[in-house]
Amino acid sequence: MQLTDLLAPHASRLKAIPLAQLNSNDPARARDFALQANDLYLNFARQRWDREALEALFDIATARDVSAQLKDLFDGKEVNRTEKRAALHTALRSNISNAPAARESNQLANATFERMSEIVERLSRPDIHDVVSLGIGGSDLGPRFVVDAFGSQTPTRVHFVSNADAHAVDRCLAALDPAHTAVIVMSKSFGTQETLLNAGVARAWLGEYANDRIYAVTSRPEAAIEFGVAPAHVLPMWDWVGGRYSLWSAVGLPIALALGMSGFKSLLDGAAKTDALVYSAPLRENPAVWHALSVVWNTNALGLAGHVVVPYDERLRLLPAYLQQLVMESLGKSTRFDGQKIVDATSPVWWGSAGTDAQHSYFQCLHQGNATSNIELIGVVHPDHSHNDQHKVVLANLFAQSEALANGHAATDPHLAHAGDRPNTLILMSRLNPDSLGQLLALYEHSVFVQSVMWGINAFDQFGVELGKHLAAGLLRTWDDGAAAHDPVTRALMDEIGRD
Numbered sequence: 001m002q003l004t005d006l007l008a009p010h011a012s013r014l015k016a017i018p019l020a021q022l023n024s025n026d027p028a029r030a031r032d033f034a035l036q037a038n039d040l041y042l043n044f045a046r047q048r049w050d051r052e053a054l055e056a057l058f059d060i061a062t063a064r065d066v067s068a069q070l071k072d073l074f075d076g077k078e079v080n081r082t083e084k085r086a087a088l089h090t091a092l093r094s095n096i097s098n099a100p101a102a103r104e105s106n107q108l109a110n111a112t113f114e115r116m117s118e119i120v121e122r123l124s125r126p127d128i129h130d131v132v133s134l135g136i137g138g139s140d141l142g143p144r145f146v147v148d149a150f151g152s153q154t155p156t157r158v159h160f161v162s163n164a165d166a167h168a169v170d171r172c173l174a175a176l177d178p179a180h181t182a183v184i185v186m187s188k189s190f191g192t193q194e195t196l197l198n199a200g201v202a203r204a205w206l207g208e209y210a211n212d213r214i215y216a217v218t219s220r221p222e223a224a225i226e227f228g229v230a231p232a233h234v235l236p237m238w239d240w241v242g243g244r245y246s247l248w249s250a251v252g253l254p255i256a257l258a259l260g261m262s263g264f265k266s267l268l269d270g271a272a273k274t275d276a277l278v279y280s281a282p283l284r285e286n287p288a289v290w291h292a293l294s295v296v297w298n299t300n301a302l303g304l305a306g307h308v309v310v311p312y313d314e315r316l317r318l319l320p321a322y323l324q325q326l327v328m329e330s331l332g333k334s335t336r337f338d339g340q341k342i343v344d345a346t347s348p349v350w351w352g353s354a355g356t357d358a359q360h361s362y363f364q365c366l367h368q369g370n371a372t373s374n375i376e377l378i379g380v381v382h383p384d385h386s387h388n389d390q391h392k393v394v395l396a397n398l399f400a401q402s403e404a405l406a407n408g409h410a411a412t413d414p415h416l417a418h419a420g421d422r423p424n425t426l427i428l429m430s431r432l433n434p435d436s437l438g439q440l441l442a443l444y445e446h447s448v449f450v451q452s453v454m455w456g457i458n459a460f461d462q463f464g465v466e467l468g469k470h471l472a473a474g475l476l477r478t479w480d481d482g483a484a485a486h487d488p489v490t491r492a493l494m495d496e497i498g499r500d
């Protein structure tokens with residue numbers, strides 16, 4: 001049976017009760033619908049659900065075998081069924097599972113960690129001032145986000161270039177000196193167009209320094225060596241780590257360079273704390289399951305097609321971009337494992353940006369537009385600056401927005417009325433540091449996996465990104481004859497650029 005049908009009786013009951021009333025009728029929700037997950041606090045009381053609806057959701061999660069599937073994930077079973085592989089990103093930071101595949105992967109990860117340490121040390125020499133990381137998607141978004149969050153804690157300045165548009169690489173290199181710069185080419189496949197193009201530009205720019213200064217992280221070392229990377233400069237990736245789950249692997253090298261190995265290790269340790277909790281907690285106490293069920297509820301019971309993430313901390317400004325790939329490349333699918341079409345709606349569109357800036361932009365629409373989105377508000381209790389009064393303003397805004405979205409405001413003038421009933425989740429962390437960030441990111445990863453189980457999706461393939469790449473390659477092959485083989489609109493576009 002479809003989720004929409006299973007949840008429909010609860011949805012119609014709850015759509016008739018204002019969210020403010022749900023909380024005033026049952027004030028204990030404020031505590032009972034909250035969980036502590038190590039240093040993270042999650043509150044789901046402003047979700048438009050009640051105890052009965054939650055029971056139904058947990059029953060569905062039980063029927064869909066969420067606990068067993070989570071165990072399979074950690075044990076290294078072939079959860080990536082279309083590509084017949086494990087997805088063992090948890091083994092990059094935890095050794096919870098005793099399954100041989102998980103153990104073996106954990107050992108490889110530990111050995112790679114040692115090699116990363118050596119490379120970090122080698123690149124910390126005084127004549128290297130800057131390191132440029134070239135990668136895209138999963139080989140860029142995670143490290144870029146974490147390095148942006150904490151800045152460089154070491155003398156090494158780390159830069160990122162991802163886009164095929166060469167303005168990006170030019171702009172980055174123009175500010176650097178080849179005599180004092182190293183380059184890391186990050187590509188699991190070592191076949192990604194954007195990355196290889198930018199790597200070619202960087203290699204030429206490095207000139208005489210190229211041999212000594214190019215490093216690579218890839219699952220195809222032979223391709224990296226052929227490109228000109230010294231074998232000792234190549235760190236491994238494995239097919240059991242998906243790109244968007246790879247910041248815990250050697251793809252985290254830019255993080256290790258910016259934060260030091262100890263900072264990178266703290267990130268891994270934080271993720272391991274969430275792993276341990278998610279692995280052992282019963283469904284009803286499992287933060288990843290609660291989080292996943294809130295997304296499923298909003299999508300399949302309330303019909304919301306958007307999920308907005310607003311971190312009230314400038315350091316987390318790139319979190320929404322990171323989550324967009326993690327979530328939507330994992331769950332933006334409409335075919336089940338068994339090849340059947342999924343009739344239920346699947347992943348909402350995830351988007352967002354840092355608060356308080358977001359309040360002066362699209363919050364108007366969240367408050368008074370037709371409700372289309374679930375909203376996730378994230379706060380950090382203790383800042384790492386000394387402007388405590390200013391920090392209070394940030395937290396007051398976060399709390400106020402959550403209340404306004406949920407409870408609304410009655411007014412006789414309809415232009416001034418706020419309907420409320422905008423569901424939102426609150427996540428607080430005591431402090432933002434690599435450990436707590438690791439905890440948060442692992443929580444999102446596990447929530448994505450639980451959502452995938454609820455929808456019957458393989459969270460670890462991404463065939464949807466191939467068609468566009470394939471068409472672009474075909475266009476390039478026939479570029480000079482006006483892309484004759486393509487459709488009338490593409491031919492009109494080719495004519496248009498040909499006229500310039």
Ligand SMILES: O=P(O)(O)OC[C@H]1O[C@H](O)[C@H](O)[C@@H](O)[C@@H]1O
Binds near residue numbers: 187
């Ligand atoms: O690491 P790479 O092989 O260069 O892949 C980089 C990215 O590109 C692909 O097209 C996928 O959509 C992403 O999942 C991947 O992270």
